[in-house]
Amino acid sequence: MRDAVDPLIDAVREDVIGWRRHLHANPELSFQEHETAAFVADRLAEIDGVEVSRPTETGVVGRLVGGRPGPTLAIRADLDALPIVEATGLPFASTREGVMHACGHDGHTSILLGATTVLAGLRDELPGELRLIFQPGEETLPGGAEALVAAGAMDGVDAVIGLHLWAPDPVDTLVVRPGRLMAACDVFRIVVQGRGGHIGIPQDAIDPIAIGAQVVTALQHIVSREVDPLEPAIVGVTGFHAGDSIGVIPQTAVITGGTNAFSPAVQELFERRIGEIATAVCAAHGATCSYEWTPGYRAVLNDEELTARVASIATELFGADAVRSGTPLMVGEDFSAYAQLAPSCFVMLGAGNVERGITFEHHHPRFDVDEGALDHGVRLFVHSALELLSSLPTRAKELAR
Numbered sequence: 001m002r003d004a005v006d007p008l009i010d011a012v013r014e015d016v017i018g019w020r021r022h023l024h025a026n027p028e029l030s031f032q033e034h035e036t037a038a039f040v041a042d043r044l045a046e047i048d049g050v051e052v053s054r055p056t057e058t059g060v061v062g063r064l065v066g067g068r069p070g071p072t073l074a075i076r077a078d079l080d081a082l083p084i085v086e087a088t089g090l091p092f093a094s095t096r097e098g099v100m101h102a103c104g105h106d107g108h109t110s111i112l113l114g115a116t117t118v119l120a121g122l123r124d125e126l127p128g129e130l131r132l133i134f135q136p137g138e139e140t141l142p143g144g145a146e147a148l149v150a151a152g153a154m155d156g157v158d159a160v161i162g163l164h165l166w167a168p169d170p171v172d173t174l175v176v177r178p179g180r181l182m183a184a185c186d187v188f189r190i191v192v193q194g195r196g197g198h199i200g201i202p203q204d205a206i207d208p209i210a211i212g213a214q215v216v217t218a219l220q221h222i223v224s225r226e227v228d229p230l231e232p233a234i235v236g237v238t239g240f241h242a243g244d245s246i247g248v249i250p251q252t253a254v255i256t257g258g259t260n261a262f263s264p265a266v267q268e269l270f271e272r273r274i275g276e277i278a279t280a281v282c283a284a285h286g287a288t289c290s291y292e293w294t295p296g297y298r299a300v301l302n303d304e305e306l307t308a309r310v311a312s313i314a315t316e317l318f319g320a321d322a323v324r325s326g327t328p329l330m331v332g333e334d335f336s337a338y339a340q341l342a343p344s345c346f347v348m349l350g351a352g353n354v355e356r357g358i359t360f361e362h363h364h365p366r367f368d369v370d371e372g373a374l375d376h377g378v379r380l381f382v383h384s385a386l387e388l389l390s391s392l393p394t395r396a397k398e399l400a401r
């Protein structure tokens with residue numbers, strides 16, 4: 001099979017790079033991926049044997065049904081870009097001021113289009129079904145995955161895989177990690193309600209800035225004193241908005257931020273304690289506060305058995321030295337929404353290259369990926385699909401047992 005597959009992968013290589021550059025030059029923000037979704041749907045429609053549907057406004061799902069019965073494997077890519085002014089100077093840099101593919105989702109989409117093209121060429125020998133999920137809005141809560149799941153994108157799926165191009169790791173390497181891979185993330189918003197007044201008459205005012213500053217500091221106490229030091233946990237305040245005049249003590253201060261953790265118990269602790277601490281600090285100084293907690297993405301936890309199989313496929317393709325089990329990451333990913341419904345494996349695919357100056361972190365204005373990683377992604381998806389479709393147990397079989 002390998003001999004038949006490799007020429008097909010070679011044949012699609014230039015297209016994948018071309019698609020990535022097109023998408024990179026034409027980025028769209030979360031849930032506004034209209035042109036991107038149309039581009040994906042058009043490319044899928046050109047591939048013989050792929051049925052295309054548009055279950056959500058900017059989500060696209062392809063189905064490739066093989067020539068024999070078998071399990072259903074979903075593969076997921078994401079479509080959205082970020083509100084960042086691109087500063088890479090690349091010839092195919094963003095043509096849309098203030099919008100940039102600074103996380104590599106242009107690459108994910110192109111990789112999945114390339115893998116679909118190759119697998120469609122092998123359709124007759126393919127058992128089962130491939131479900132190709134192109135989701136919008138990974139970068140913005142509530143994420144695009146849940147809506148696609150609700151629309152049935154995962155119905156009948158026996159396993160799901162996905163990848164993230166990962167610039168902190170060198171190209172030609174990948175992390176295939178069982179268990180904890182990426183943390184859950186939630187967000188909070190606190191409004192400190194004081195009493196406005198004159199800067200020169202502070203005794204008659206209740207200063208929400210001075211109180212809010214104490215709230216920010218006190219929140220760090222949760223991680224340092226209330227969470228098991230061996231349990232990863234982050235409370236990050238990323239917004240503090242109050243006041244617009246030197247002489248005026250404002251009425252309110254708005255504090256926003258997010259938390260990251262793997263343990264649901266830590267998530268519950270954060271939800272409860274952030275509110276309690278904010279309320280108590282405000283009360284100590286005569287202010288009140290309102291508190292909102294919004295659940296974000298669940299943690300990405302890779303299925304042990306499926307991940308072991310993907311790791312062995314990757315080792316065969318790229319060599320034992322290229323494949324690592326890595327360490328957990330504290331960033332969030334809504335790939336976890338699919339993992340609620342089937343065994344899952346999410347891979348971090350190295351895309352950095354120090355010699356070529358590709359060293360900037362994700363979400364940086366000069367972020368880029370080594371395009372050599374695109375080919376690795378196609379190979380990983382194609383070989384994983386071939387291997388898993390011929391060996392995964394199907395749900396129908398499980399039910400019959």
Ligand SMILES: [Zn+2]
Pocket residue numbers: 102103139362363
């Ligand atoms: Zn991102």
Ligand SMILES: [Zn+2]
Pocket residue numbers: 103104105138164
């Ligand atoms: Zn991303």
